[in-house]
Amino acid sequence: MTAPHFIQLYQHNAAAVAQELLQGLSAPQAFTSPKYLYDALGSRLFEAITELPEYDLTRTEAQLMQLHSASMAAQLPRGACWIDLGAGNCEKAGRLLGLMGAGRYVAVDISVDFVRQALEVLQRQHPGLPMAGLGVDFSGGLQLPAELALDPAQPRVLFYPGSSIGNFTPEQAQGFLRNLHAGCGSAVGSGLLIGVDLLKDPAELEAAYDDALGVTAAFDLNLLLHINRLVGTDFAVRDWRHLSRFNAPLSRVEMHLQARHAVTVQWPGGQRQFAAGDTIHTENACKWTVPDFAALLRNAGFAQTQAWTDPAERFAVFWAQAR
Numbered sequence: 160m161t162a163p164h165f166i167q168l169y170q171h172n173a174a175a176v177a178q179e180l181l182q183g184l185s186a187p188q189a190f191t192s193p194k195y196l197y198d199a200l201g202s203r204l205f206e207a208i209t210e211l212p213e214y215d216l217t218r219t220e221a222q223l224m225q226l227h228s229a230s231m232a233a234q235l236p237r238g239a240c241w242i243d244l245g246a247g248n249c250e251k252a253g254r255l256l257g258l259m260g261a262g263r264y265v266a267v268d269i270s271v272d273f274v275r276q277a278l279e280v281l282q283r284q285h286p287g288l289p290m291a292g293l294g295v296d297f298s299g300g301l302q303l304p305a306e307l308a309l310d311p312a313q314p315r316v317l318f319y320p321g322s323s324i325g326n327f328t329p330e331q332a333q334g335f336l337r338n339l340h341a342g343c344g345s346a347v348g349s350g351l352l353i354g355v356d357l358l359k360d361p362a363e364l365e366a367a368y369d370d371a372l373g374v375t376a377a378f379d380l381n382l383l384l385h386i387n388r389l390v391g392t393d394f395a396v397r398d399w400r401h402l403s404r405f406n407a408p409l410s411r412v413e414m415h416l417q418a419r420h421a422v423t424v425q426w427p428g429g430q431r432q433f434a435a436g437d438t439i440h441t442e443n444a445c446k447w448t449v450p451d452f453a454a455l456l457r458n459a460g461f462a463q464t465q466a467w468t469d470p471a472e473r474f475a476v477f478w479a480q481a482r
């Protein structure tokens with residue numbers, strides 16, 4: 160049995176993180192990047208969100224992948240190197256590797272420690288499949304280091320499930336998809352398999368991001384505790400409430416933390432006053448239509464696209480062939 164190979168490129172840079180966060184918190188409309196929602200507790204809360212009745216995105220995607228696996232297998236290249244972006248527990252790709260005849264598997268996450276255990280388990284299930292874990296922050300663009308020794312002749316399947324693309328604005332998504340198109344390399348048949356949540360009833364969308372149990376509220380509020388640890392702010396969770404708002408012109412759900420009353424937040428070297436009702440914008444979740452997302456993929460350089468959707472068109476999985 161081969162053993163997975165691990166490469167850690169991302170290094171936490173405390174000064175850069177502090178600069179980014181404090182700049183966002185000081186902006187007229189305060190904001191933070193959604194990546195700060197995921198400390199250890201935030202990641203567990205997100206896993207709980209995927210089980211909520213209001214948040215059917217993860218379940219619908221899994222059903223779609225299962226239902227259409229034969230048709231997907233007919234489109235995707237066999238023997239490909241699967242590059243799993245934001246692999247986490249590697250479960251989603253793990254269900255497909257055998258069915259799709261993968262020839263190699265690379266699990267990408269910000270830290271190889273997030274994928275280490277899952278990859279070791281997966282390796283036992285697929286003893287002959289070469290596997291690697293790559294620790295990079297790909298949110299600003301994917302870099303595939305020479306150390307991975309990717310074979311330029313082997314087709315690649317970039318796998319980006321879960322509608323994480325929705326957490327980018329359309330302009331950011333366009334740039335990111337262009338970068339993924341480049342990451343497909345030049346081998347014939349390469350492409351991107353991506354999950355996208357679709358536009359639906361605004362009331363349902365708002366509920367999906369503000370569930371009755373309050374798990375999403377805890378997920379959002381936990382950001383404050385994470386920021387306190389990262390930059391020494393003195394946020395108190397009880398001063399803030401979670402909001403989910405559908406912004407129709409921008410076709411996105413926005414998550415905000417709203418000050419319950421006037422709050423002064425202090426940090427080493429600075430402070431900010433928030434009036435009652437002021438918000439910190441913590442996440443966008445853009446919702447797409449099938450034609451609009453297909454056009455985005457084409458504008459990013461992908462040659463052909465195919466989409467599988469559920470009968471109610473709540474979610475889509477796209478296969479976008481690079482050339």
Ligand code: AVI
Nearest residue numbers: 208321322323326368375444
């Ligand atoms: C990870 N991402 C696709 C989730 C979403 O639906 O935008 C994050 C999330 N935020 C609140 N609930 C789930």
